[in-house]
Amino acid sequence: MAKINDYIEANKQRFLDELFELLRIPSVSADPKYKDDVFRTADSVKASLVAAGADKAEICQTAGYPIVYAEKIIDAKLPTVLIYGHYDVQPADPLELWTSGPFEPVIKDGKIYARGSCDDKGQMFMHVKAFEYMMKTNSLPCNVKFMIEGEEEIGSNNLGIFVQNNKEKLKADVILVSDTGIIANDIPSITVGLRGLAYVEVEVTGPNRDLHSGLYGGAVPNPINILCEMIAKLKDDNKHITIPGFYDDVEVLSAEERAEMAKAPFSLDEYKKALDLKDVIGEEGYTTNERNSIRPTLDVNGIWGGYQGEGAKTVIASKAYAKISMRLVPYQNSDKTFKQFEKYFLSLAPSSVTVKVTPHHGGEAAVTPSNSIAYKAASRAMETTFGKKPIPVRSGGSIPIVAMFKTELGLDTVLLGFGLDSDAIHSPNEHYGVFNYLKGIETIPYFFQYYAEGSK
Ligand code: BES
Numbered sequence: 001m002a003k004i005n006d007y008i009e010a011n012k013q014r015f016l017d018e019l020f021e022l023l024r025i026p027s028v029s030a031d032p033k034y035k036d037d038v039f040r041t042a043d044s045v046k047a048s049l050v051a052a053g054a055d056k057a058e059i060c061q062t063a064g065y066p067i068v069y070a071e072k073i074i075d076a077k078l079p080t081v082l083i084y085g086h087y088d089v090q091p092a093d094p095l096e097l098w099t100s101g102p103f104e105p106v107i108k109d110g111k112i113y114a115r116g117s118c119d120d121k122g123q124m125f126m127h128v129k130a131f132e133y134m135m136k137t138n139s140l141p142c143n144v145k146f147m148i149e150g151e152e153e154i155g156s157n158n159l160g161i162f163v164q165n166n167k168e169k170l171k172a173d174v175i176l177v178s179d180t181g182i183i184a185n186d187i188p189s190i191t192v193g194l195r196g197l198a199y200v201e202v203e204v205t206g207p208n209r210d211l212h213s214g215l216y217g218g219a220v221p222n223p224i225n226i227l228c229e230m231i232a233k234l235k236d237d238n239k240h241i242t243i244p245g246f247y248d249d250v251e252v253l254s255a256e257e258r259a260e261m262a263k264a265p266f267s268l269d270e271y272k273k274a275l276d277l278k279d280v281i282g283e284e285g286y287t288t289n290e291r292n293s294i295r296p297t298l299d300v301n302g303i304w305g306g307y308q309g310e311g312a313k314t315v316i317a318s319k320a321y322a323k324i325s326m327r328l329v330p331y332q333n334s335d336k337t338f339k340q341f342e343k344y345f346l347s348l349a350p351s352s353v354t355v356k357v358t359p360h361h362g363g364e365a366a367v368t369p370s371n372s373i374a375y376k377a378a379s380r381a382m383e384t385t386f387g388k389k390p391i392p393v394r395s396g397g398s399i400p401i402v403a404m405f406k407t408e409l410g411l412d413t414v415l416l417g418f419g420l421d422s423d424a425i426h427s428p429n430e431h432y433g434v435f436n437y438l439k440g441i442e443t444i445p446y447f448f449q450y451y452a453e454g455s456k
């Protein structure tokens, strides 16, 4: 398949131009202001799949944003690969920190800067272009289905329903996803684990209106002070989460598994330097890489209340709020965690305030096999294109639908991602290396070839 490199060389500019078209549409699923743009993005993804050679492509409406489904069935007897990705993106704020417009893609220092360049438009589109190559050269060795959704960044609720209702349509042998990363451009890796998520919002109410902090201060409950005290009680001095029962079901890795994990190249100094951190913190008894992958965590993602404008305003707010995420690991359950959190958080509230806990989206952790035909095909494909065998690693991020693929469709997923932790996904100045984009397009056809050979 040496021809893939020639094909990339000959079509490189067009591959970039077409991705740029997609990146220009602000498909922010979280913000209703972009509703029309999100719908437009689905149409654009569908058109690109048709142009690449899909014989069936459709926009599947849901209660939210549509799912783009497409397929190319060459022979019912051959195995089928189901490709999953998402065309929605995170909000671009804070806008003032971007060095160029989030929806005006540009290449700087060999990297494509735009919201969604890596997560996940750039990575999803690699599959469209790899498929185009296999169609053009008549080298598609098995059947392929595409399912590209527009609500990943807001929890994939409608995709969950779609999967449950379309089991026949989605029949496949394996799921292939590029929505994760590699350790470095010269250290390929394949993600074999994702964390789950339980995301809650809390509201603390004190007095029925904002009060003068001199006239009332010291004598009435201040919801912001109280919220801070309650949050502080969620972890002990060893950064262990104090919610009763929280760790009950947590997967315990063996010493061998942890030793294996520790072999992955990692420099704490470089890690700190990349983030301008004086030091790292985390749960006692675990390394940085364990803390951000195999251990559950609890983090405040946002906190607000009171006066935030210019200058000083002497006021005790009536209400205080926080958004809190808990990342979960295998065998924990997000619904159970929601309940444990709510019960404990309410128990921490002094009788002077009212506390409300609202669950947002949740999802379960996933571990994907590293000895399957599909994993081996992905590993061989990366070894072919990077010249090095990829290392299996567990990631701290979440793609909740992966656990559902297993429970609902009985299918394992291969997480063949090409991003870097430094790509600033969800942050200002998100970018994706041109190297990574093209490397993905180069690697995917090898995956198909090796997977079809391995399945014979
Ligand atoms: N692609 C990311 C998840 C990811 C990134 C996993 C890098 C591993 C490595 C995905 O789009 C994402 O951001 N997921 C959300 C969860 C979702 C329910 C909002 C997350 O992890 O915060």
Ligand code: MN
Pocket: 086, 119, 120, 152, 179
């Ligand atoms: Mn993603």
Ligand code: MN
Pocket: 090, 119, 153, 425, 426
């Ligand atoms: Mn994301």
